[in-house]
Amino acid sequence: MIKLCFSHDLQVLYFNNHIFILYTPLNDTLQAETAALVYLPLDYLLMSFVFEELGINFQHIQQKTLTVLNPLKQTDGSIMNETDLTGPVVFCLALGTTLLLAGKVHFGYVYGISALGCLGMYMLLNLMSRIEVSCGCVASVLGYCLLPMVSLSSFAVFFSLQSIFGIVLAVIVIGWCSLSASKIFVATLAMDGQQLLIAYPCALLYGVFALLTVF
Numbered sequence: 411m412i413k414l415c416f417s418h419d420l421q422v423l424y425f426n427n428h429i430f431i432l433y434t435p436l437n438d439t440l441q442a443e444t445a446a447l448v449y450l451p452l453d454y455l456l457m458s459f460v461f462e463e464l465g466i467n468f469q470h471i472q473q474k475t476l477t478v479l480n481p482l483k484q485t486d487g488s489i490m491n492e493t494d495l496t497g498p499v500v501f502c503l504a505l506g507t508t509l510l511l512a513g514k515v516h517f518g519y520v521y522g523i524s525a526l527g528c529l530g531m532y533m534l535l536n537l538m539s540r541i542e543v544s545c546g547c548v549a550s551v552l553g554y555c556l557l558p559m560v561s562l563s564s565f566a567v568f569f570s571l572q573s574i575f576g577i578v579l580a581v582i583v584i585g586w587c588s589l590s591a592s593k594i595f596v597a598t599l600a601m602d603g604q605q606l607l608i609a610y611p612c613a614l615l616y617g618v619f620a621l622l623t624v625f
Contacts, residue, residue, distance in 0.1 A: 471497050474554045481590045485597035493546030498553020501560055508563035516622050527615040528552055539599040555591040558583045563623045571624040580620040588612035
């Protein structure tokens with residue numbers, strides 16, 4: 411057993427490829443009740459360090475995903491104002507994969523349209539907002555809001571969308587994506603009263619993805 415570091419009430423021990431954190435309060439009256447031994451596998455700690463260095467925060471990914479799935483939910487602008495491309499890359503891959511399962515090889519279109527859309531929205535938002543926004547933040551928001559479109563593409567694997575029902579469903583998904591994206595941008599950049607102006611170009615972008623999905 412190797413003692414990595416210690417203080418009067420905290421000790422970190424390494425033994426057999428595992429890390430143990432021992433907390434013992436100095437107050438003897440509370441020692442029996444509050445002394446604690448925390449067992450952490452070394453692999454868990456190493457993965458935590460790797461995710462932290464890569465900027466991957468699963469809690470933030472979950473919160474962003476739930477915000478997109480529920481556009482009426484209150485948006486936390488501080489969480490959205492960060493460059494997190496893990497979720498967007500996964501959703502773009504999922505969209506391309508579901509399109510492939512439907513017999514459409516559109517990976518190049520998905521990434522090309524995504525890049526052009528992010529660049530266009532980046533320029534537009536910097537012109538409209540007093541707060542400067544990074545291109546990574548724009549890509550993160552637009553990528554997370556692609557999740558409803560992935561659901562539409564998954565539906566298209568089993569059912570044809572080239573009907574009245576399919577067109578209506580595609581319009582609903584476009585509105586869903588654009589509403590979520592515009593609401594996040596408004597909350598992050600403090601652009602009160604400009605949500606419709608932001609939602610319009612977002613709807614155009616997601617409309618292109620809907621055309622790829624339907625036709």
